[in-house]
Structure formats: C-alpha cells, structure tokens
Amino acid sequence: MAPKKMAIIATKGTLDxxxxxxxLASTAAALGYEVQVFFTFYGLQLLRKDLSDVKxxxxxxxxxxxxxxxxVMVQILPGMESMATMMMKNKLKSKGVASLEELxxxxxxxxxxxxxxxxxxxxxxxxxxxxxxxxxxxxASTFMGFAGETDICLFx
Amino acid sequence: MAPKKMAIIATKGTLDxxxxxxxLASTAAALGYEVQVFFTFYGLQLLRKDLSDVKxxxxxxxxxxxxxxxxVMVQILPGMESMATMMMKNKLKSKGVASLEELxxxxxxxxxxxxxxxxxxxxxxxxxxxxxxxxxxxxASTFMGFAGETDICLFx
Amino acid sequence: MAPKKMAIIATKGTLDxxxxxxxLASTAAALGYEVQVFFTFYGLQLLRKDLSDVKxxxxxxxxxxxxxxxxVMVQILPGMESMATMMMKNKLKSKGVASLEELxxxxxxxxxxxxxxxxxxxxxxxxxxxxxxxxxxxxASTFMGFAGETDICLFx
Numbered sequence: 001m002a003p004k005k006m007a008i009i010a011t012k013g014t015l016d017x018x019x020x021x022x023x024l025a026s027t028a029a030a031l032g033y034e035v036q037v038f039f040t041f042y043g044l045q046l047l048r049k050d051l052s053d054v055k056x057x058x059x060x061x062x063x064x065x066x067x068x069x070x071x072v073m074v075q076i077l078p079g080m081e082s083m084a085t086m087m088m089k090n091k092l093k094s095k096g097v098a099s100l101e102e103l104x105x106x107x108x109x110x111x112x113x114x115x116x117x118x119x120x121x122x123x124x125x126x127x128x129x130x131x132x133x134x135x136x137x138x139x140a141s142t143f144m145g146f147a148g149e150t151d152i153c154l155f156x
Numbered sequence: 157m158a159p160k161k162m163a164i165i166a167t168k169g170t171l172d173x174x175x176x177x178x179x180l181a182s183t184a185a186a187l188g189y190e191v192q193v194f195f196t197f198y199g200l201q202l203l204r205k206d207l208s209d210v211k212x213x214x215x216x217x218x219x220x221x222x223x224x225x226x227x228v229m230v231q232i233l234p235g236m237e238s239m240a241t242m243m244m245k246n247k248l249k250s251k252g253v254a255s256l257e258e259l260x261x262x263x264x265x266x267x268x269x270x271x272x273x274x275x276x277x278x279x280x281x282x283x284x285x286x287x288x289x290x291x292x293x294x295x296a297s298t299f300m301g302f303a304g305e306t307d308i309c310l311f312x
Numbered sequence: 313m314a315p316k317k318m319a320i321i322a323t324k325g326t327l328d329x330x331x332x333x334x335x336l337a338s339t340a341a342a343l344g345y346e347v348q349v350f351f352t353f354y355g356l357q358l359l360r361k362d363l364s365d366v367k368x369x370x371x372x373x374x375x376x377x378x379x380x381x382x383x384v385m386v387q388i389l390p391g392m393e394s395m396a397t398m399m400m401k402n403k404l405k406s407k408g409v410a411s412l413e414e415l416x417x418x419x420x421x422x423x424x425x426x427x428x429x430x431x432x433x434x435x436x437x438x439x440x441x442x443x444x445x446x447x448x449x450x451x452a453s454t455f456m457g458f459a460g461e462t463d464i465c466l467f468x
Binding site: 160162172173175176179180183184186187189215216217218219220221227228229232247248251253307308309310311312 | 321371373
C-alpha cells in the first residue's frame, strides 16, 4: 500500500508557531507518512542554521498564558520580547519538550523533505549559506504537485 | 455511505480566531460530518469553562475594521484591549451572532469530539478542572489517526 | 478525468497574509485546478476595489526581516505602520512580484470563484459597493459543499 502523505506550508517564523510544523511533520513521518514542508514568507527563518533569533512576542496575543498579567504598555518596553522568548524556552526545556533544532533534525532523519520558497528567498534577500544543508529550493507550482496528492495539507 | 470527516487543529485563543473552529465544526456537524477538533497551544484557552478572558487585540492587525481609526500609540494604552473586546462582543451580539459558549455547546450537542493537547496542558500548567466536561486528552499522534482519514483538515 | 479542486478560507487582511491566498489560488488555477476562495473575517478586506488600505504591521512579528532592527518602542510610533507597508511594497515591486490587484485579476481571469462571507459583511457593516464585481455571497454551509470535495483545503 502506498504511504499516506502530508504537506505543510510553513509561513510563520515565531517561536510558538515554529513548533507546529516540526511537531506535525516529525509525528507524521514516525507514523509512516511521506512528508513535505514548504517554507515561505517568515517560515524561511526556520531553515536558518542558527535558530537563536527565533523569538516570541507577547504583543497582540492576549491568549498567551503569563505567570503575571502584563499590561501592553509594559510589553512594549525594551527587552520584553527577549524576556518572553527566554521564559518560553526555559518552560519548554523544563517540561522536556525538544528544542526546535532537535525537532528539525528529527524531521530530516525521518526523510521529511524541506523546500524553501525561492520567491521569498529572493524577496527578502536571504543568504542561502545561512540555511541548513539538505533542503531544496522551489516554487508554489512544484509544491502543488505533491500537495494535490496528500491526505493532509495544512497552512501554518 | 460513511459520513464525511473534518478535523481542525485550533491553535489560537483570541476572540476573533476562536470563532472559525466553532463555526466550521458546528456547520460541518450539521451537514452530517464526523468532526474532531484538536485544541493545542493558545487554542486550549477555548476549552475553559469561563471564556470571559478570551480577548481581542487591536494591535498588529491593521485589517481590523474600526469605528474610528486608532493610532498604534493609542492602542497600547491601558484598557484598550478590554475596550476592543467589549466592542467586538457588543457587535456580535447586536448582529445576532451566537456567543462562543453557545457555538461550543452546539458542537458538543452535535457530537463534535474535542481533544485537548496533553503536551500543551503540561507545558502551560493548565488546570484540567478549569476545562469543560466531555473532552478528551491526547497527543498529535492520536489525532493524526483521525486526521489522515478526513475530507477536510484545517490548521486554524 | 475530473479536474482537481482546491478551497481556501482567507481570514487575514494584512499585506503579508494577503499574498498566500492569491498566489496559491492563481497557481492552482494555472495547473488546471477548480478553485474557490471563501473570504471571511479580515479576509473580506481583500475584496475591496481599493486595496491601498491593506497594510502590514511590524508589531508582534519578530520574524519579519528588517533592514535595521527596530525596537518595539519605535515600531509603535505614528507612521511606522505606513512606513513598513511602503517598504514592503517597494521591495515586492523591485523584485518583480505582482501586486495584490494583479494577482487577484489573474485569479478572476482563471475562473477562480470568490465568495464573500455574508455573515462577516453584516457583522462589520461592509458596503457591498466597495467590493469588486464578479464575486458571490454565501455562508460557511454553502462553501462546505465544495470544500468537502477538494483535494486541497487550506485555512489562511
């Protein structure tokens, strides 16, 4: 029987929305799915070798669980983005959740195919040498060939 | 003939993005679909008994229709998040749109299955007694079993 | 053989998230797909004749590539949203990326069906005369009839 297929379009580059593509892709791969992830727009940030700049913003998300409620006027102060990022990373670590780098490696080891959107690379002048090895470059049109055959196709 | 199936991954916890999962799930159920919603990340906020803390932020969304244009420097003032939330709730009510609680009840009455992401519950130290009854707890892997068989699978 | 089908639910109305629905819809149509896009919530802004108010916010998105890093306290200053919008539009133009209007026309010429969510039109008191011609008005329930038969169904 042909394996099931999953495609993900990863368009976000924040710490919180970086997790879903990697968790879903690695989970599906572990279940025997053939998986492709198309990184486009801010999602391209997730293909950088160095993921230390992937941050989370407390702004505009009143649904973010906070240890203490923080007024918007405090959230905009210098250093708050870095603090929120550090707090989230510590929380993830203390709860035993794998890091983005670990989940990304897991995907690659499980033969998840990563495709970087060539148009976005050009648009934002990304330097391909900043990206990890083992990825491909392509456009929406190429990706559609795979997406149209999938059992699950998600836009993150 | 087997019923059609829909799966939704609900990751947002703001008032505006809380509506799509409940509207789509209840609509699909009314059309005879078998529906499962997997609540993860901020989406877990939508399973609380008390939804009065589900808010909307005017920040970072220049597409939000406003009665009067409001500069960002005003949007950050204390109380503006609560005001935007109140205004949106009044608008929904005056236009006869069901409340989140009503739509959620509609889903449950129509046998939509709600699954809370166990990993997120642990990560954010959610208290299960804050959540409504009649939900299940599980992981991405369990959810995939259903998602892989669906006709529609959405990431909200 | 029946053509493949794609459905998109477009819920965002910012300049960055306006591109994916139009790019994916026009690409799929060019590949022979039958495509429907359901515009709801802020997505309705993308059906206006005049798209000059479609803006991008630098706030709450630390993943946005910036020529120079800009602290949140600077991002909130008056005019920064317009500046970020102008910078993004210039970048898109200089890189030869089609404008939103052009991509939207491309979709319509390729017989992509645009459906405006009647509930949102009522909710936000949109004036239908502000919208482009050649669109339909409907609800989630009508849209589901098509979505349930698609090969790809995305929530943007």
